[in-house]
Amino acid sequence: MKKTDTPSQPPETRTARENQRDSIWQALLVPVLAVVTGLLLGGVVILASGANPLEAYGALFTGSFGKPANLIAGLGILFSTGENAALIKAIYPFTESLVIATPYIFAGLSVAIGFRCGLFNIGAEGQFFIGALCSAFVGYSLKGLPMIVHLPLAIMGGALGGALWGMIPGYLKARFGAHEVVNTIMMNWIAFRLSDWLLSGPMKASGFRPVTPNVLATAELPRFFSAPLRFNLGFFIALLAAYLVYWFLFKTTLGFEIRAVGANPDAAKYAGMNIIRNFVLVMALAGALAGLAGTAQVLGVDHWVGQGFSAGYGFDAIAIALLGKSHPAGVVMAALLFGFLRGGATNMQSMAGIPIDIISIIQGLVIVFIAAPGIIRWIYRIRAIKTETTVLTRGWGS
Amino acid sequence: MKKIYFVSALLIIASMVLAACGGSAAPAAGGIKVGQVTDLGGIDDKSFNATAYAGIEQAVAELGVEGKYLESTQQADYNKNIQQFLDEDTDLIVTVGFLLGVDTAVAAKANPGTNFAIVDYAYPDCFGTDFVEGQTCGSATELSNVLGLVFAIDQAGFLAGYAAAASTETGKVATFGGINIPPVAAFMIGYEAGVNYYNAQKGTSVEVLGWDTAANAGSFTGNFDSLDDGRSFAESFVQEGADIVMPVAGPVGLGSAAYCQETGSCKIIGVDTDWTVSSPEYTDIILTSVLKNMNVAVYDAIKAQVDGTFAGGVYVGTIANGGVGLADVAGASAELKAELEAIREALGNGSLTVQ
Numbered sequence: 001m002k003k004t005d006t007p008s009q010p011p012e013t014r015t016a017r018e019n020q021r022d023s024i025w026q027a028l029l030v031p032v033l034a035v036v037t038g039l040l041l042g043g044v045v046i047l048a049s050g051a052n053p054l055e056a057y058g059a060l061f062t063g064s065f066g067k068p069a070n071l072i073a074g075l076g077i078l079f080s081t082g083e084n085a086a087l088i089k090a091i092y093p094f095t096e097s098l099v100i101a102t103p104y105i106f107a108g109l110s111v112a113i114g115f116r117c118g119l120f121n122i123g124a125e126g127q128f129f130i131g132a133l134c135s136a137f138v139g140y141s142l143k144g145l146p147m148i149v150h151l152p153l154a155i156m157g158g159a160l161g162g163a164l165w166g167m168i169p170g171y172l173k174a175r176f177g178a179h180e181v182v183n184t185i186m187m188n189w190i191a192f193r194l195s196d197w198l199l200s201g202p203m204k205a206s207g208f209r210p211v212t213p214n215v216l217a218t219a220e221l222p223r224f225f226s227a228p229l230r231f232n233l234g235f236f237i238a239l240l241a242a243y244l245v246y247w248f249l250f251k252t253t254l255g256f257e258i259r260a261v262g263a264n265p266d267a268a269k270y271a272g273m274n275i276i277r278n279f280v281l282v283m284a285l286a287g288a289l290a291g292l293a294g295t296a297q298v299l300g301v302d303h304w305v306g307q308g309f310s311a312g313y314g315f316d317a318i319a320i321a322l323l324g325k326s327h328p329a330g331v332v333m334a335a336l337l338f339g340f341l342r343g344g345a346t347n348m349q350s351m352a353g354i355p356i357d358i359i360s361i362i363q364g365l366v367i368v369f370i371a372a373p374g375i376i377r378w379i380y381r382i383r384a385i386k387t388e389t390t391v392l393t394r395g396w397g398s
Numbered sequence: 399m400k401k402i403y404f405v406s407a408l409l410i411i412a413s414m415v416l417a418a419c420g421g422s423a424a425p426a427a428g429g430i431k432v433g434q435v436t437d438l439g440g441i442d443d444k445s446f447n448a449t450a451y452a453g454i455e456q457a458v459a460e461l462g463v464e465g466k467y468l469e470s471t472q473q474a475d476y477n478k479n480i481q482q483f484l485d486e487d488t489d490l491i492v493t494v495g496f497l498l499g500v501d502t503a504v505a506a507k508a509n510p511g512t513n514f515a516i517v518d519y520a521y522p523d524c525f526g527t528d529f530v531e532g533q534t535c536g537s538a539t540e541l542s543n544v545l546g547l548v549f550a551i552d553q554a555g556f557l558a559g560y561a562a563a564a565s566t567e568t569g570k571v572a573t574f575g576g577i578n579i580p581p582v583a584a585f586m587i588g589y590e591a592g593v594n595y596y597n598a599q600k601g602t603s604v605e606v607l608g609w610d611t612a613a614n615a616g617s618f619t620g621n622f623d624s625l626d627d628g629r630s631f632a633e634s635f636v637q638e639g640a641d642i643v644m645p646v647a648g649p650v651g652l653g654s655a656a657y658c659q660e661t662g663s664c665k666i667i668g669v670d671t672d673w674t675v676s677s678p679e680y681t682d683i684i685l686t687s688v689l690k691n692m693n694v695a696v697y698d699a700i701k702a703q704v705d706g707t708f709a710g711g712v713y714v715g716t717i718a719n720g721g722v723g724l725a726d727v728a729g730a731s732a733e734l735k736a737e738l739e740a741i742r743e744a745l746g747n748g749s750l751t752v753q
Binding site for chain 2: 089092096099192193196197200205206207208209210211213214227228230297301302303304306307308309310311312346347349350353355356
């Protein structure tokens with residue numbers, strides 16, 4: 001098992017290389033066209049609802065990136081008077097979009113790493129909650145530690161909690177052949193109701209709100225700007241995680257094994273690979289990543305966990321992994337896209353009077369086009385190229 | 399041609415989905431801007447977010463203010479949505495629900511020039527010694543730019559309990575809540591007191607299942623979203639012999655209503671709004687509804703803002719000022735109607751109290 005390149009490298013003929021180049025080009029082209037088509041169709045929906053799509057998308061843009069004029073004015077004020085209030089206000093929308101993208105990156109990586117091994121992790125939402133609750137618990141219950149100890153402990157708590165939650169369906173799949181789709185969905189419900197119970201009893205803060213106590217300042221992910229900006233270290237940890245997942249999947253023997261199991265479990269088995277270990281390992285890693293999404297949210301943004309802790313990050317993550325073609329770099333880009341869409345939605349809702357649900361429609365349209373690339377090829381008359389395809393998930397029988 | 403069919407089919411589906419999602423706010427000239435930040439239920443939750451927004455819509459129509467709303471899909475949105483309204487120089491920001499208690503107080507302190515009204519919450523809210531202002535609670539002092547809108551819903555619950563006791567055929571009536579927090583428990587406290595009052599008046603022994611004021615304990619689903627829980631709670635109460643259920647858990651109660659309608663074994667008491675209006679499909683099994691008229695309170699707050707008389711503090715909606723009430727009781731005898739009217743009056747003038 002020394003070989004660490006792609007499982008089925010085509011022979012290095014000229015046509016093959018050309019094909020490969022074309023397929024990379026198309027791998028990028030289809031998602032981009034899917035997004036563009038989704039936005040166009042979304043625009044028609046906005047028009048149908050009686051609003052002006054240009055105005056709506058304008059508000060979406062300024063809501064997710066900020067107004068360039070405000071940025072320039074803010075910089076001007078900073079240089080002339082040293083006051084940074086205007087600049088802070090100008091970069092607020094942009095940083096807020098990155099804040100929303102942070103849990104999306106982690107959760108998207110979680111689903112993507114599962115896809116690479118042929119496992120469909122629908123349990124990211126439950127793992128997200130468990131990770132958040134574990135991080136919150138470590139964050140508020142351990143007192144008197146310096147930040148350099150407390151913060152890593154709280155982060156590890158979230159990763160371990162999520163890993164455990166993901167490992168259970170992985171083990172059930174490997175040992176008993178129980179399908180991970182069913183089991184991760186079940187684990188979601190257990191996580192939701194467990195958190196309901198924890199929030200109304202054992203982990204409840206004093207007072208009558210069913211929320212956890214705030215994590216201590218020593219367990220908070222440091223923020224880079226003053227309030228109301230919430231941009232924090234979590235975003236960079238997410239980028240680091242994306243790099244580590246890339247390195248693990250494509251540069252290590254274990255990562256190769258995981259991809260081999262995903263491509264063809266039977267072949268991998270007869271090549272001497274330990275399928276059981278790989279399933280459990282991948283689900284634990286997926287759980288840890290989804291748990292870290294919850295960790296980033298609680299330690300970086302909210303500082304407490306309540307019932308409305310997630311806006312469905314774990315479920316949107318499936319879309320992100322699909323959009324990103326289960327590649328860490330693709331996941332980061334897809335997560336940023338979702339972050340900007342969600343970040344700008346508030347402004348669009350307020351300025352153009354468009355319900356926030358339009359963003360869900362656009363996301364849904366994009367996913368339809370990603371899931372059925374034939375539609376995009378057909379609309380834009382793109383020639384399909386025969387290449388090896390990534391196995392996203394295996395059927396019921398395997 | 400096929401492509402055109404495909405695209406138009408998509409569009410039709412999408413526009414239907416959009417239409418179902420509810421419309422947007424109507425902008426109007428008038429200078430005064432009002433914005434509502436909803437809780438997680440969304441603007442069309444048929445419960446408190448929708449009721450509060452009805453007050454804003456009335457103000458838009460009658461006072462000519464500009465009204466908007468922003469929906470929160472997760473707790474991190476509270477702060478973001480309030481911030482959005484602040485950036486737009488909104489004059490009065492209405493936040494809905496106790497979960498927004500801390501974010502509202504923090505924003506109100508940082509922006510003394512903006513007025514706030516918060517439903518189901520009031521300041522000061524920091525008690526004891528073990529608190530951090532702006533984190534575990536909102537404010538240790540009264541805020542001059544925040545009006546807390548709270549409701550003596552136990553008075554309306556009292557009427558509902560009396561009506562339930564008068565209407566039951568099995569001698570057992572039930573209630574359950576979402577989470578045991580004061581705004582929820584108040585319904586159930588009043589309900590139990592109303593049943594007990596009926597027993598004292600009539601010499602009956604109607605029993606209340608699902609709540610015990612003396613123990614401050616009862617049946618709670620632990621959430622405000624599982625219709626399945628509403629169903630199974632109603633089912634177990636019916637098995638224990640109850641024939642009237644009051645679910646105090648937002649949409650969870652719709653699961654109970656579905657169970658009652660399918661089996662014909664129980665009646666439902668709606669909460670917050672008149673369920674025969676908000677969920678007319680269940681009219682045949684709705685006994686009555688406990689009304690929490692948040693629309694009236696929100697409208698009054700906006701009117702005060704327009705008139706320039708807005709003041710911070712606490713507004714308490716009562717039977718006397720119409721802030722709370724009971725909808726018509728289905729199939730009520732003239733006698734019951736007269737008795738409820740008498741209780742309403744007695745609660746209003748203070749000659750009868752819930753405790």
